[in-house]
Amino acid sequence: MKTQYxxxxxxxxSHWPIVGAVALFLIAVGSGLAVMQTAKQQGGxxxxxxxxxxxxxxxxxxxxxxxxxxxxxxxxxxxxMDRSFRQGMAWFIFSEVMFFMAFFGALxxxxxxxxxxxxxxxxxxxxxxxxxxxxxxxxxxxxxxGGDETKAMGWQGLPLINTIILLTSSITLHCAxxxxxxxxxxQLKTMLALTIALGAIFLVLQGEEYVHAYQDLGLTLDSGIxxxxxxxxxxxxxxxxxxGTILLFVVFVRILKGHFSEEKHFAFQAxxxxxxxxxxxxxxxxxxxxxx
Amino acid sequence: MTTIAESHHHHHAPTGIKRWLFTTNHKDIGTLYxxxxxxxxxxxxxxALVIRAELFQPGLQFxxxxxxxxxxxxxxxxxxxxxxxxAFTGLANWMIPMxxxxxxxxxxxxxxxxxxxxxxxxxxxxxxxxxxxxxxxxGWTFYAPLSTTYSNDNTALFVFAVxxxxxxxxxxxxxxxxxxxxxRAPGMTYMKLPLxxxxxxxxxxxxxxxxxxxxxxxxxxxxxxYFGTDxxxxxxxxxxxxxxxxxxxxxxxxxxxxxxxxxxxxxTIIPTFSRKKLFxxxxxxxxxxxxxxxxxxxxxxxMFTTGMPLAGELFFMYSTMLISxxxxxxxxxxxxxMWRGSISFEVPMLFSIAFIVLFTLGGFSGLMLAITPxxxxxHDTYFVVAHFHYVLVTGAVFSIMAGAYYWLxxxxxxxxxxxxxxxxxxxxxxxxxxxxxxMHFVGLAGMPRRIPDYALQFADFNALISxxxxxxxxxxxxxxxxxxxxxxxxxxxxxxxxxGAEGLEWEVDSPAPYHTFSEPPEVK
Ligand code: HEM
Ligand SMILES: [Cu+2]
Numbered sequence: 183m184k185t186q187y188x189x190x191x192x193x194x195x196s197h198w199p200i201v202g203a204v205a206l207f208l209i210a211v212g213s214g215l216a217v218m219q220t221a222k223q224q225g226g227x228x229x230x231x232x233x234x235x236x237x238x239x240x241x242x243x244x245x246x247x248x249x250x251x252x253x254x255x256x257x258x259x260x261x262x263m264d265r266s267f268r269q270g271m272a273w274f275i276f277s278e279v280m281f282f283m284a285f286f287g288a289l290x291x292x293x294x295x296x297x298x299x300x301x302x303x304x305x306x307x308x309x310x311x312x313x314x315x316x317x318x319x320x321x322x323x324x325x326x327x328g329g330d331e332t333k334a335m336g337w338q339g340l341p342l343i344n345t346i347i348l349l350t351s352s353i354t355l356h357c358a359x360x361x362x363x364x365x366x367x368x369q370l371k372t373m374l375a376l377t378i379a380l381g382a383i384f385l386v387l388q389g390e391e392y393v394h395a396y397q398d399l400g401l402t403l404d405s406g407i408x409x410x411x412x413x414x415x416x417x418x419x420x421x422x423x424x425x426g427t428i429l430l431f432v433v434f435v436r437i438l439k440g441h442f443s444e445e446k447h448f449a450f451q452a453x454x455x456x457x458x459x460x461x462x463x464x465x466x467x468x469x470x471x472x473x474x
Numbered sequence: 475m476t477t478i479a480e481s482h483h484h485h486h487a488p489t490g491i492k493r494w495l496f497t498t499n500h501k502d503i504g505t506l507y508x509x510x511x512x513x514x515x516x517x518x519x520x521x522a523l524v525i526r527a528e529l530f531q532p533g534l535q536f537x538x539x540x541x542x543x544x545x546x547x548x549x550x551x552x553x554x555x556x557x558x559x560x561a562f563t564g565l566a567n568w569m570i571p572m573x574x575x576x577x578x579x580x581x582x583x584x585x586x587x588x589x590x591x592x593x594x595x596x597x598x599x600x601x602x603x604x605x606x607x608x609x610x611x612x613g614w615t616f617y618a619p620l621s622t623t624y625s626n627d628n629t630a631l632f633v634f635a636v637x638x639x640x641x642x643x644x645x646x647x648x649x650x651x652x653x654x655x656x657x658r659a660p661g662m663t664y665m666k667l668p669l670x671x672x673x674x675x676x677x678x679x680x681x682x683x684x685x686x687x688x689x690x691x692x693x694x695x696x697x698x699x700y701f702g703t704d705x706x707x708x709x710x711x712x713x714x715x716x717x718x719x720x721x722x723x724x725x726x727x728x729x730x731x732x733x734x735x736x737x738x739x740x741x742t743i744i745p746t747f748s749r750k751k752l753f754x755x756x757x758x759x760x761x762x763x764x765x766x767x768x769x770x771x772x773x774x775x776x777m778f779t780t781g782m783p784l785a786g787e788l789f790f791m792y793s794t795m796l797i798s799x800x801x802x803x804x805x806x807x808x809x810x811x812m813w814r815g816s817i818s819f820e821v822p823m824l825f826s827i828a829f830i831v832l833f834t835l836g837g838f839s840g841l842m843l844a845i846t847p848x849x850x851x852x853h854d855t856y857f858v859v860a861h862f863h864y865v866l867v868t869g870a871v872f873s874i875m876a877g878a879y880y881w882l883x884x885x886x887x888x889x890x891x892x893x894x895x896x897x898x899x900x901x902x903x904x905x906x907x908x909x910x911x912x913m914h915f916v917g918l919a920g921m922p923r924r925i926p927d928y929a930l931q932f933a934d935f936n937a938l939i940s941x942x943x944x945x946x947x948x949x950x951x952x953x954x955x956x957x958x959x960x961x962x963x964x965x966x967x968x969x970x971x972x973x974g975a976e977g978l979e980w981e982v983d984s985p986a987p988y989h990t991f992s993e994p995p996e997v998k
């Protein structure tokens with residue numbers, strides 16, 4: 183009863199990883215220098231190094247993914263390999279969840295502890311009395327202890343529209359997935375294109391919301407803990423939507439080229455998982471940042 | 475499947491620098507990690523010697539206080555992220571595929587990427603020491619406002635260096651988990667996994683869960699310092715104590731990331747040289763899992779003196795003490811494994827026994843620190859420094875040494891110079907205790923940590939500590955010599971190097987061939 187095992191594909195040497203390491207090095211040094219030079223308001227090479235790093239990273243991603251796609255199309259990947267990719271992607275998404283947890287944690291801590299304590303709650307009566315006598319603890323924190331003022335972002339306008347957009351996009355993406363599994367390529371293409379379009383619209387509206395916040399509300403990145411958590415949470419989310427849209431776009435191009443089959447479409451699935459994850463993050467954002 | 479078999483033909487070891495830069499081989503990458511860790515261990519060690527030279531006598535002798543602070547900070551960062559973690563990742567790379575009968579790690583190219591990020595990250599960190607304004611000087615814990623309001627201009631470089639280290643760790647951890655879950659040889663059920671594999675599985679989970687939180691913490695430091703946010707500033711509604719919560723939510727699991735693989739190594743070595751099966755295999759697995767779970771709910775034991783509400787103090791005191799239960803289970807099991815075994819004292823065993831005794835000592839001082847009211851006295855003194863050096867140096871580092879001496883013959887095919895290795899062990903054992911044991915006393919007497927000067931009454935002990943420090947540091951050069959000689963040549967060893975050893979890694983030749991288990995082995 184000796185069973186025949188499929189071979190696990192162990193790739194040959196590859197130069198892409200070291201190119202990727204150099205890219206991350208340039209990005210890290212470039213961002214560091216750029217931030218430092220901006221703070222000192224001097225010019226410098228920081229930004230150029232950063233852009234060079236991003237260029238190298240893109241070059242690496244193209245090359246590496248091209249290798250992987252060719253190997254996949256060449257039939258080198260076994261079912262076990264597919265599982266490795268799937269599990270890898272799932273754990274990557276888990277790490278992203280934990281990254282957002284840090285910022286949601288900060289929001290939670292500020293709302294339930296830091297701000298009330300500054301207002302004299304718990305055993306902090308003297309903190310309030312002596313250090314910040316005129317400070318009143320409310321959320322959203324529109325008047326900081328230091329005296330900054332701002333206005334709150336409501337949830338009814340753009341944020342609500344954006345929520346509906348993202349939710350719809352998750353549904354269209356799900357339809358695309360079902361279409362993929364049933365081999366309906368036209369439906370797959372329409373639904374996926376629709377999803378990408380919705381993602382792009384979301385990003386445009388989010389940009390408009392930021393303009394509104396800065397120009398009409400005076401709500402900026404540095405207007406106290408409310409503005410801090412608002413912009414970092416929505417900002418990182420926006421970056422993830424951008425990445426998700428790009429991923430879906432790449433998958434779309436591959437579909438146009440006739441890649442993927444009813445059973446084997448890991449790249450599509452990975453991008454879809456990522457998209458659903460970004461969607462769930464938005465729902466949490468909508469509830470905890472905007473509504474409550 | 476024939477195509478694949480063909481593309482495997484020319485899979486012999488490539489040569490030259492390209493072998494190391496482009497490699498996808500888990501053994502090559504393991505070697506790279508281990509050598510990098512050794513290099514960082516010596517670099518961080520040199521910084522420790524600067525610290526000990528300054529503290530040899532009271533008063534300021536050799537370095538400026540600001541430079542002293544950079545030394546304590548970068549020493550800590552290098553030892554944690556550059557020495558201990560990469561060393562364990564190196565062991566994982568070398569051993570896990572062989573232990574579970576897999577042809578390689580699950581994602582070999584990503585494995586290479588994970589490694590090569592590290593030298594660049596540490597290059598950035600070390601480079602900042604030579605820039606105007608200097609490197610990070612706020613302690614490896616980079617508490618706000620030290621790292622925000624009061625840090626030097628180069629802090630952004632520290633932030634991004636930590637970011638890419640984190641990317642490296644996360645990718646490495648994903649690789650470990652996927653390898654273990656997906657690549658086990660048929661018949662290698664979970665409860666047959668060697669304990670080193672189990673502990674790494676759980677460690678990798680911890681890494682994926684907390685490294686992103688560290689990334690969040692450094693990001694908030696960055697925006698607070700450079701972009702006007704107030705996460706850690708009360709004037710804007712934030713709170714500097716919030717930094718400590720976020721940091722230690724990462725930081726406490728992090729210390730278990732550095733000790734769980736050590737538990738795995740020790741659980742492998744003790745049975746070999748006691749010639750008995752490990753006592754309580756299943757309880758070891760459950761203990762590891764419960765330690766990992768508990769490590770998420772004890773973080774504020776580092777913050778007892780920050781003025782938390784009483785309920786918080788109590789909760790974190792009791793949850794911390796709970797951790798000593800599964801830890802005690804482990805120590806009990808190791809001792810019970812040795813009980814009535816036919817023990818022999820080869821070098822790996824010597825390090826393992828020293829580990830059991832001295833790590834337990836560190837656990838005891840941890841228990842003392844866990845008692846909230848007394849921690850008000852111990853906190854931020856040398857007592858804490860003594861505690862974590864016992865668990866990290868005589869714990870994590872000793873286990874790495876034990877693992878290196880255990881598997882070195884398998885890696886190189888040669889037995890190392892046993893006399894030199896024993897000299898390394900005894901010199902390390904004696905000097906490490908001269909180095910760290912007196913720290914308990916000066917700590918209890920009130921000597922604060924991270925200060926370049928101290929009151930006169932601490933002078934004698936500090937001189938002694940510094941002598942121990944230099945002796946320990948220099949003894950490690952013996953280790954370098956042993957490894958170097960062993961790589962060059964020596965007495966050839968058989969596949970099964972140690973007669974009591976068990977596991978798949980002993981069924982392949984020594985040195986292990988470039989590719990092992992291209993066909994999954996039979997596991998009984
Ligand atoms: C029985 C188990 C343990 C207990 C109860 C325990 C308890 C504690 C407590 C309460 C502190 C805070 C002391 C203070 O700052 O006042 C502490 C610090 C520390 N512990 Fe442990 N510990 C244990 C095991 C470990 C292990 C296994 C490691 C690492 C391998 C470790 C590494 C550290 C480090 C690095 C610090 C100091 C961090 C810093 O402030 O720089 N501990 N421990
Ligand atoms: Cu801790």
